[in-house]
Amino acid sequence: MDRIRESDPDQFKKWWADFPERYHPLGKLPENIWEFEPPTRGSFTGEVDVFDHPAAFPPELIEQILTLSTESGDIVLDPFAGSGVVLGQSELMDRRPIGVELNKKYCDAYPALREYLEDQHEEQDQVASQEDLAQIICGLRQTKYARELLRTMAGELGLSSPSQLDVHTAFLVSRELGYQSVENDVHGQIDLILLVDDETTARQALDYDEKAEEVTTIQPCSGFGIRARTLVLTVEEFINEIANDTYTHLPEELFIYEDGRHYVYSEDISYDKWRKLNDGSDQWTERYSDDKIPPIVSNIGVEINHPKHSMETVSRELSGNHEMQLHKAGGGHRKHIIRRS
Numbered sequence: 293m294d295r296i297r298e299s300d301p302d303q304f305k306k307w308w309a310d311f312p313e314r315y316h317p318l319g320k321l322p323e324n325i326w327e328f329e330p331p332t333r334g335s336f337t338g339e340v341d342v343f344d345h346p347a348a349f350p351p352e353l354i355e356q357i358l359t360l361s362t363e364s365g366d367i368v369l370d371p372f373a374g375s376g377v378v379l380g381q382s383e384l385m386d387r388r389p390i391g392v393e394l395n396k397k398y399c400d401a402y403p404a405l406r407e408y409l410e411d412q413h414e415e416q417d418q419v420a421s422q423e424d425l426a427q428i429i430c431g432l433r434q435t436k437y438a439r440e441l442l443r444t445m446a447g448e449l450g451l452s453s454p455s456q457l458d459v460h461t462a463f464l465v466s467r468e469l470g471y472q473s474v475e476n477d478v479h480g481q482i483d484l485i486l487l488v489d490d491e492t493t494a495r496q497a498l499d500y501d502e503k504a505e506e507v508t509t510i511q512p513c514s515g516f517g518i519r520a521r522t523l524v525l526t527v528e529e530f531i532n533e534i535a536n537d538t539y540t541h542l543p544e545e546l547f548i549y550e551d552g553r554h555y556v557y558s559e560d561i562s563y564d565k566w567r568k569l570n571d572g573s574d575q576w577t578e579r580y581s582d583d584k585i586p587p588i589v590s591n592i593g594v595e596i597n598h599p600k601h602s603m604e605t606v607s608r609e610l611s612g613n614h615e616m617q618l619h620k621a622g623g624g625h626r627k628h629i630i631r632r633s
C-alpha cells in the first residue's frame with residue numbers, strides 16, 4: 293500500500309507541519325472511497341477527440357490501480373478497452389498492455405489519447421515525490437523533537453517554561469535522515485547538544501544529563517521514530533570540543549530556529565559566527581533572552597509555507613516552497629523541495 297500513499301501535502305490537513313510525527317514519511321494512505329473527476333468528453337487535442345467515449349476511466353484512477361497491483365514490465369490485459377485509457381496509462385508506466393476493442397473508431401483514436409496522456413504525465417512529474425516528502429517530514433520531526441525535548445525536560449524538572457532551563461543553545465545535529473534510514477520504524481538519528489551557562493553547570497549539569505536522556509525514552513519524544521543521543525556541555529567545553537576535533541559531526545553551515553518554531557528557520561549562521569557571538573560575549577544570550585524556548589541551531593534548514601501561521605517573524609526572504617536543506621559535516625549539501633511555484 294505504501295506505493296500509493298498521497299505525497300502532496302496540499303492534500304493533508306492544514307496543520308500537517310505541526311504534527312510531522314503523526315504523518316507517515318511517505319505520505320497519507322488514500323481513503324477507502326477514491327474520488328476522481330471523469331475525463332471531460334469533447335476535450336479536443338487537435339483533430340481527434342481523445343475522450344469521445346461515454347465510459348472512459350479517469351487516468352489517475354488507472355494509475356493508482358496499476359501502481360498498487362503491477363510491477364514495471366508486467367502484462368496488462370483490457371479485453372474491453374474502449375478509449376484505451378488503461379492501455380495508454382500502462383504504456384506510460386512501463387507495463388506491457390494488450391487491448392481488445394470492437395469499435396474501430398476508438399482504436400483509431402488511440403494514438404491521440406496516448407499522446408494526450410503523455411503530456412499530462414509530464415506535468416504531474418513536477419509535483420511532490422514520496423522521497424522529497426519523506427525528507428521533509430523526517431526533517432520536521434527532528435526540529436520538532438528538539439523543541440519537545442526542551443519542553444518535556446523543563447516539565448520533568450518542575451520548571452514552568454523551557455526558558456528557565458539555562459540552556460542557551462540547543463544544537464540539533466542530524467546524523468541520519470529519511471524513511472527507515474536507521475532501521476524499521478526509525479527514520480533518523482540525531483545528536484542533541486544542550487549548552488548550559490558556565491556558572492550553572494556545577495549545580496545542574498549532572499541532573500540535566502540524566503533528565504535529557506530520560507526524556508528521549510518517554511512521550512512525546514519516544515513517539516517520533518528518531519534515535520537521539522543527548523549531550524550537556526558548557527559553551528566553553530563545546531567550543532573546545534569543536535576546536536580539538538573531538539566532536540566532528542557539526543557542519544560549518546547552520547540554521548537557527550527561534551522560539552520553538554520548528555517549521556521555519558529564522559536565519560542561517562556559520563559556526564564561526566555563532567562562536568564569535570558566544571566566545572566571551574553575551575550577544576547571543578541577549579538576542580534570545582525574551583524567547584520562551586532556547587534557540588535551536590541545526591544542520592537542517594526547514595521552511596514550510598505554513599497555511600496557518602504567520603511568517604512575519606522571519607526577517608529573511610522566504611522561498612514560499614515546502615523545502616528542506618541539510619548540510620553535512622565535510623561539506624555535503626542536500627536540498628528537497630515539494631512545491632514548485
Ligand SMILES: C[S@@+](CC[C@H](N)C(=O)[O-])C[C@H]1O[C@@H](n2cnc3c(N)ncnc32)[C@H](O)[C@@H]1O
Pocket residue numbers: 345347348349371372373374375376377378392393394395398
Ligand atoms: C464500458 S466500455 C470500456 C471503457 C473503458 N474502460 C475506457 O476507459 O474507455 C466497454 C467497451 O467494450 C467494447 N466491447 C463490447 N463488447 C466487446 C467485445 N465483444 N469485444 C471487444 N470489445 C467489446 C465496447 O465497444 C466498449 O467500448
